[in-house]
Amino acid sequence: MDNDRTSRWELISRQKVVLFLCGFLGFLLLIFRSEPGFVFMVDHANLLFHEAGHPIYGLLGPTLGLYGGTMGQLTFPLILAISFYRKANPIGFAAAGIWFFENWLNISRYMADAxxxxxxxxxxxxxxxFNIFGRWHVLGHDFRIASYVKTTGWVGMFVFVAWFCWVAFSQRHLKPNNESRFELP
Ligand SMILES: [Zn+2]
Known part of the structure; x- marks a missing residue:
């Protein structure tokens, strides 16, 4: 079994696994209790990043300005995910990944409204x-594209949960010498 891929990550304690899974369950509850595609609080934040994305990416030209809203709301969780990846922090990385893909549900709602x-x-x-699909000549497919994006969002979120559980499981069962990684240089 290849342990290299799990051994770079900080050790995940049992409490953190429970905390993470409870957090994700709470997040799911929040998603289902919110209106479809607009999760309370989370999508308010996403909307801010979306609105910031237009002028920021817009500096690079009007075309990027148009895509910039969607890019903006994906950029911040992506930066967080990269930063947690570099710090080898599995909880942060998984949470940022889940947030990244939750955005897809919100983007899908906007697409379906084209x-x-x-x-x-x-x-x-x-x-x-309306503008983007108009450019691509796919306005008539807005619903179908939105539904693919929504499905990808859900799959992406569960892939990150599964990945997190896999890392936690592997650390416990495939690598008996985890402790040694906590020695300070
Ligand atoms: Zn926009």
């Missing part, structure tokens, strides 16, 4: 996905 344009938009601005 033709209908029923969602209230911040500042009554332009509809990103």
């Amino acid at each position: 033709r209908a344009q029923a969602l209230p938009l911040v500042g009554g601005g332009e509809h990103d996905w």
Whole structure:
């Protein structure tokens, strides 16, 4: 069994596994209790990053400005995930990954609204996905694309949960000498 892939990660204590899984269950509850595609608090934050993304990516040109909202809401969890990956912090990495893919549910909601344009938009601005799908000539497929994106979001979140459990399991069962990694240089 290849232990290298799990041995780079900080050891996950039993309490942290329980804490993480309870946190994820709570997060699922929050998702199901919120309106579809807009999770209370989490998507308020995502919306801020979305709105910040337009002008920031917009500095690189109007096309990137259009995609910038969606890119913006994915950029921050991505940066967090990279930073936790570099720190070999499995809980942080998994949580950032779950947040990254939760964004896909929110993006999917916006995509599905491309033709209908029923969602209230911040500042009554332009509809990103009406414009983007219009450019791609796929406006008629907004629902189908949105449903693929939503499915990818769910799969992505569960992949991160599964990965976290796998690392925790491997540390416990495949590597008896974990302790040695905690010696300070
Ligand atoms: Zn936007």
